[in-house]
Amino acid sequence: MPHSLPDPQPLESEISISVVIPIYNGAADLPDLLDCLQHQTFPGDRVEYLLVDNGSHDQTATIIHAAQASPHPFALRYLSETDIQSAYAARNTGIRAAQGSILAFTDADCRPQPQWLSALIAPFADPQVGLVAGEITAFPGSSLLERYADRHAVLSQKHTLAHPFCPYGQTANLALRRQILDQVGLFRPYLTTGGDADLCWRILQQTGWKLQLATEATVQHRHRTTLAELRSQWQRYGRSNRYLHQLHGVSLTRAMTGRDYVYRGGRWLLKEIPQAITSGARGRALIDAIADTPLDLLCSQARDQGQRQARLPLAATEIASLAPAPEACSAPASPYPP
Numbered sequence: 001m002p003h004s005l006p007d008p009q010p011l012e013s014e015i016s017i018s019v020v021i022p023i024y025n026g027a028a029d030l031p032d033l034l035d036c037l038q039h040q041t042f043p044g045d046r047v048e049y050l051l052v053d054n055g056s057h058d059q060t061a062t063i064i065h066a067a068q069a070s071p072h073p074f075a076l077r078y079l080s081e082t083d084i085q086s087a088y089a090a091r092n093t094g095i096r097a098a099q100g101s102i103l104a105f106t107d108a109d110c111r112p113q114p115q116w117l118s119a120l121i122a123p124f125a126d127p128q129v130g131l132v133a134g135e136i137t138a139f140p141g142s143s144l145l146e147r148y149a150d151r152h153a154v155l156s157q158k159h160t161l162a163h164p165f166c167p168y169g170q171t172a173n174l175a176l177r178r179q180i181l182d183q184v185g186l187f188r189p190y191l192t193t194g195g196d197a198d199l200c201w202r203i204l205q206q207t208g209w210k211l212q213l214a215t216e217a218t219v220q221h222r223h224r225t226t227l228a229e230l231r232s233q234w235q236r237y238g239r240s241n242r243y244l245h246q247l248h249g250v251s252l253t254r255a256m257t258g259r260d261y262v263y264r265g266g267r268w269l270l271k272e273i274p275q276a277i278t279s280g281a282r283g284r285a286l287i288d289a290i291a292d293t294p295l296d297l298l299c300s301q302a303r304d305q306g307q308r309q310a311r312l313p314l315a316a317t318e319i320a321s322l323a324p325a326p327e328a329c330s331a332p333a334s335p336y337p338p
Contacts, residue, residue: 015124017047017117018100018178022081022090026108027059033108034067038074042117048075050097052090055082088187088195091171092320095178095186104175111139111220112173119217120175130209131176131200133157133169134217141223145230147288148295149223157213160197165250167211168200173219176203183207185319192316194240194247201248202319230295231302238306246312255304261297268293 019037023030037049051064064078081093087107095103102121106112116134123132135157138150149155161167174196184202187195203209224230244250276289 015046015102015121016100017042017102017104017121017175018094018098019047019049019104019106019117020052020091020094020098021049021106021108022052022054022087022094023056023060023108024054024085024087024090025056025058025060027056027063029108030060030063030067032111034063034076036112036114036116037076038072039114040112040117041114042121044074047117048077048099050077050079050094052079052081052094054087054090055085084189086189086192087171088191089189089320092186092189095181096322098178101178102175103178103181105171105173106219107172107221109222110136110172113218113220116173116217116219119214120173122217123212123214124175124177126210126212128208128210129212130180130207131169131174131203131211132214132217133161133211134173134175134214134219136170136173136221137218139220139222141225143225144287144291145225145227145295146223147284148291149230151288151292154223155221161211161213163197165244165248166201166204168197168204169211169213171196172221173217174200177209180207180209181322185321187320188316188318189320190313190315190318191243192239193236194243197240197244198247227298231298234299234302235306238303238308239310240306241303242307242310243312243316247317253303253307255308256297256300264293264297 021033026033040047053060053064061078061080064076067073068076068078077097079093079097081090083089091105102124104117104120106116120132120134123129136155138146138155141147141150153159155170155172157169157173160170180203184199184206187199191198200211204211224233238253241250241253245252272293273290276286279289281289
């Protein structure tokens, strides 16, 4: 049965945007992130940036406060979420403090390109569009694992927008109308992964709003550079699938069997390596071709492990409301215009 849409707030010259960014021990990323935010082409008097410190114990707060006091400040707000260690809880804290009619999300390890915000909000000119996903590309890197992730477009929204259950956008590059959250609630604050899919699916299944891709709204994201980080990333993908299976009935990914590993390993040794050597590839290209299948298998094994071992905590089924939490901590009021 189709859902009716509330009247959308008009997309006009005075539209306001709140960018919400959760941060945990982000000192190494903050200088470049802040530089990217300060150089957005979207009018600075119509955007605020809410950086939500999720219990960092490095120099995160110091760097943000220094940026607020710089000779060329912009609408930068420092918020804190220390009650729940979860990026979704931190995003909820930012949402509750936000003053914009459009909420945009990215992450501390992302690098929004100058046209990011301008391109991200353009699709909202369609009054039926409630969510917009921008594209996520790789931050230039030269390591074997960065090249692997780049070749496979691991972070691209094209994967999540083509999800067989229901499309969704990742919060590394996502925007939505704030008014939607009155209908469906906020992120599940105790969820540690899969919260972006969960929120998008609740919106798309419970309302009539549409999701659209903005290909020109680009952020760059750092790929993992060590095997431990790569394994952790794919274990998290597995846990996410298990959680979404329990919350939404999403099909679990078929685990690879011993026979699968033997077949893939044999094909790699007997066919793929000889083909790579005889193809004329040299240097990095040859290394990449030879390493592709072992890395595929490592990622598959890590995803299977994460999916098999994960169990959704009861608290993670809770959906937060838009009403401010009494214990939420924030900095003094922003000069950002209402």
